[in-house]
Amino acid sequence: MTKREVGDAIEAAMQERKLTFADLAERLGRPRVWVAAAVLGQHPFTPHEAKQLVAMLDLAPEAAAVLEQIPTRGALDGPVPVDPTIYRLYEVILVYGPALKALIHEEFGDGIMSAINFRADVERVPDPAGDRVRITLDGKFLPYQWG
Amino acid sequence: MTKREVGDAIEAAMQERKLTFADLAERLGRPRVWVAAAVLGQHPFTPHEAKQLVAMLDLAPEAAAVLEQIPTRGALDGPVPVDPTIYRLYEVILVYGPALKALIHEEFGDGIMSAINFRADVERVPDPAGDRVRITLDGKFLPYQWG
Amino acid sequence: MTKREVGDAIEAAMQERKLTFADLAERLGRPRVWVAAAVLGQHPFTPHEAKQLVAMLDLAPEAAAVLEQIPTRGALDGPVPVDPTIYRLYEVILVYGPALKALIHEEFGDGIMSAINFRADVERVPDPAGDRVRITLDGKFLPYQWG
């Protein structure tokens, strides 16, 4: 069984049981983006969480071990995403990437926003002109440091 | 004169005058990310702003017209960014893109976060374990709508 | 079952029953291009429509859930289409893309034609010199707007 097969099984079970990622996140006591990413194969679950998921969604018993594995990450099929919802995030990098880099350097000096010591969130922001999607990317600043 | 040449001239003038994008943003009454993106060639300035910049930074007079042009956008040299600060944003899409898509659909239904009716911000969040970079991406939700 | 497998099953059933996309569109009360795109995996059907299709074309019952899923969009195998009928649309972008951009900006200012709040149509236009294909792309204008 691969991470992808287990992820597909989880999504099918969620659809059948009318469970959302928010529901899963609540039951596991984990943030929603983390849980969705983990189901989609990008994070390992703890042994305890893996067992909970197998029980809760009636997965095959051998799925637990797969859910615990540290994954080979990377969830897109090519270098440029083709799905429009994901492409818009890529377009943000194309248009605003260098501006964000310039402002990080202006504010913090030479370094990066970590994508490892990192969390993200998605929120719905009500707006009379149409509700808005607010995505927060929040990572530790890592200065270039020779050691 | 190209957008890139004018942008380079602005950055040189900023360095000489010890001006930051935050300073420029304040003088123009515009958000910082927008101003940095516009200087880097991704947004047109209004004729008034273009004149302000030419005066403030002592640019060549013909720079004003260039600053007003609607640009051909796209600020990277290839499909995958190589600069580490920008690459981390790309890695976020590789690892979390499908999770963000899943949660947008769970929350809003089928559609996208607009990258056009869109704003972004970068903040420094103090943290005893090391300050954090918080990037907010905030775009209008656009449902798939046949017309 | 994947979107592609269900789509193949629908097309096989259509061929057997001599049904066209126009027929399906009429029975579902939906535009033709939308229906063809949805069958080819690019749009979710409503639960009601999914049931109609399963009944009308005698599909496997589990196809309904697949038809309702929000898809990961993108229907080509590579960045440049190789099929001649689809390539001609790509050639139109290669040759006329920047001209269309210039005229959108001339007419509306800085912004885009939405591909989300969007509809398309294909018509046959009789012409004594040979009938013509007329494709209409019709999307909401979205001005660049910082929020």
Place this chain on the structure above:
Amino acid sequence: MTKREVGDAIEAAMQERKLTFADLAERLGRPRVWVAAAVLGQHPFTPHEAKQLVAMLDLAPEAAAVLEQIPTRGALDGPVPVDPTIYRLYEVILVYGPALKALIHEEFGDGIMSAINFRADVERVPDPAGDRVRITLDGKFLPYQWG
């Protein structure tokens, strides 16, 4: 002088004289999309039109010969457009390309919409929910025909 240099000179002269592509199109008696594409290097002007443009915009005399040359066409820098306004047209092919192909075949049989015997137009369609961009692609149907 290259096509691109002459095109840049024309656009600079247009900006200075506050002329639009619509103005040029009217003076030359040619459709707007054709004129914009030709200025951007994708179509040759007739000798008469080339002279008109040189006179009207005070171009260098040797520009006329360049404007008359049959171009090596193709106006993008890479296989996938990065400018958001042009990318949306590409996204339409990614999402709707196979559906448009299916409907062309359903309506006309095996063949293509010509991109050579072809015209395009861009219109503004007023809409209370926000004006719309309507792009019409109109090409002769060419059936596969062995000779």
Place this chain on the structure above:
Amino acid sequence: MTKREVGDAIEAAMQERKLTFADLAERLGRPRVWVAAAVLGQHPFTPHEAKQLVAMLDLAPEAAAVLEQIPTRGALDGPVPVDPTIYRLYEVILVYGPALKALIHEEFGDGIMSAINFRADVERVPDPAGDRVRITLDGKFLPYQWG
């Protein structure tokens, strides 16, 4: 069953029965290149021809419907062919493509040789210094015509 599977079945049956594409072409009353291309999945057969092939080569009955489908064309695995026999045709474009373009424009004006209203042939031309392969590409000239 896919076009490729049916094509493989036809080639296996041809090998077993010692039939060539020339034999098939004669029995179907079609040119050889067309028949070879159609067997390799690039052209639809008429219903009558599909039935003939199924009978003649003892194919599975459901192959007939597959043979009649309008294909998604494109018979190579990547943008640059690797097989030496096919690569030589590509090399001809690399070396002579712009020359052929220049001469088409010199002879006909601005336009293309259609690849749709098109036929091709392969002949053996005896030559004492070694027989020659003569490939004829013959397509209707299509002038750029705005409509």
Place this chain on the structure above:
Amino acid sequence: MTKREVGDAIEAAMQERKLTFADLAERLGRPRVWVAAAVLGQHPFTPHEAKQLVAMLDLAPEAAAVLEQIPTRGALDGPVPVDPTIYRLYEVILVYGPALKALIHEEFGDGIMSAINFRADVERVPDPAGDRVRITLDGKFLPYQWG
């Protein structure tokens, strides 16, 4: 001076003197396709021809040496041609390449059509339904031969 610069100078001189490649071919006693390819940098001229061209078109004297050099061949900017006139030749390979290979093998056995011991021609074939472009590719058959 590069091959490209000399080629551009030749084309400019031809345009000024209203000379075609056919005229050049006649004066040099060489076939048209060969001459066009050589002007476009794909074949070396003999010293005698190089001198003739310099004299006939009043080129810079140092052009002669450049025209005599054996070129680094390859006249396109990327693996897939974007100019529509040249792309149609590429499309012919995509659609008919494997069929041409199959027929070469059927007729000659295992081997290739040489692109080195090779000639090509372009003709205009009058046709009441629209004149046709006939391109002949004629190369020596080279059987795979181990030595």
Place this chain on the structure above:
Amino acid sequence: MTKREVGDAIEAAMQERKLTFADLAERLGRPRVWVAAAVLGQHPFTPHEAKQLVAMLDLAPEAAAVLEQIPTRGALDGPVPVDPTIYRLYEVILVYGPALKALIHEEFGDGIMSAINFRADVERVPDPAGDRVRITLDGKFLPYQWG
């Protein structure tokens, strides 16, 4: 059965019987490089050789027909080989390709070394400083010849 499947079966049988390509080459009376290439799917065997191989290695009877087919050649997965043993050959082209071209032209004039009328060999050359691999590439010189 594909060429690859038959090749895998041959290699498995060779491993089991402790046979080398040199052994096969001797039994078939063919050069080693040719035999290895043919087993790896790059050359057709004669019907007699195919039968010999089937008998000698106890292959499935239908393997014979596969071994006789003229292959679609090309034995790498991408344009740049990743296996270090094969990459070194590619590196030789990157570093010495233009030098080899210059010397072929210096010695023979304009033309190529055929890769069709071609043979190759690999030898072990004893050397006190470490034995050497000597690869000989030996192809007929083909001058550019218009026919």
Place this chain on the structure above:
Amino acid sequence: MTKREVGDAIEAAMQERKLTFADLAERLGRPRVWVAAAVLGQHPFTPHEAKQLVAMLDLAPEAAAVLEQIPTRGALDGPVPVDPTIYRLYEVILVYGPALKALIHEEFGDGIMSAINFRADVERVPDPAGDRVRITLDGKFLPYQWG
């Protein structure tokens, strides 16, 4: 001055003085392939050789330092060579690469032919059926060795 500029200057001086790479090789006491590769920017000359070349070919004095630099190697413009003379070498890898690898392993065990401790030669081999190009690649065998 870059390696390429110095190389171009050397080739121009050779053409003017009717010197071949073989002549240069003889005067420098170096093998021909090495000298051609070094002129084309792939090897550093010794200070003594650099001075000899500057004197012999009347190069600019600052060329000597450039000729002595250790180069950033790699002499092609893209991953797949387009020049036919160089492409044939690449085709040899596509067709025979895995066979050569298999025979190196059969003869020597696991390892590679070095492209660093390496020499190459090009010879003309007279043959009544047409002279042959024989390229010898001769590199030290390096076994995989963990240290």
Place this chain on the structure above:
Amino acid sequence: MTKREVGDAIEAAMQERKLTFADLAERLGRPRVWVAAAVLGQHPFTPHEAKQLVAMLDLAPEAAAVLEQIPTRGALDGPVPVDPTIYRLYEVILVYGPALKALIHEEFGDGIMSAINFRADVERVPDPAGDRVRITLDGKFLPYQWG
């Protein structure tokens, strides 16, 4: 059975038996990085080691032969690694590659660090500011040597 399938079986058996690569390395008397690379398909095991592994992990008997085969090396799916742990190594080349090259040349002269006569190690270095990963790459210097 392929190298990948056997590698997956080994990893599954390791997970079940709570064995690490360090454990395997100790039992086989081989360095850890070598063993991990070999399990992941990049090095052949000796017949003795292959038998040990089959016995120790209760693998299918035919796995032994697969483990002994010299592999076609290369363990990534594309030219740029997407997994963040592996990407960081690639980023090191992007940022420090030319610097490492310059220092190798400064220290040793023209040549390379062998990746064949090569060993690597990974260590944990305790550090109060957070433990560090130290990777040592250690290869024989190979000077460019014409032979």
Place this chain on the structure above:
Amino acid sequence: MTKREVGDAIEAAMQERKLTFADLAERLGRPRVWVAAAVLGQHPFTPHEAKQLVAMLDLAPEAAAVLEQIPTRGALDGPVPVDPTIYRLYEVILVYGPALKALIHEEFGDGIMSAINFRADVERVPDPAGDRVRITLDGKFLPYQWG
């Protein structure tokens, strides 16, 4: 002035003055790899260091500001390095990347070796069988940590 131009000027001045990167490193009190990387445009110098370099190497005064800029990093021309000295590092990732990942995870758990809080060194290790290049990559371990 660009980073590359200043870097070229520094290398020219070093060559003229017979200075090595080791010399520069000593004078600046910085590690050699860092200094080489910074000269090659990958790290900003402090204002003090920039002044030292300008004085020491007699650079143009405006070089100082360029040396202080935070760079857009990435020092290769394409995704796969072609220079053999740098390619060997890339080959190490192709062959050992997944093994290094597996051992980092075995030793530290899920996370990465930072390429930002990172230092590298190159040493010459004397060895009777030929001196060795030892490259040490030493980065802080960063565990995946949601925040």
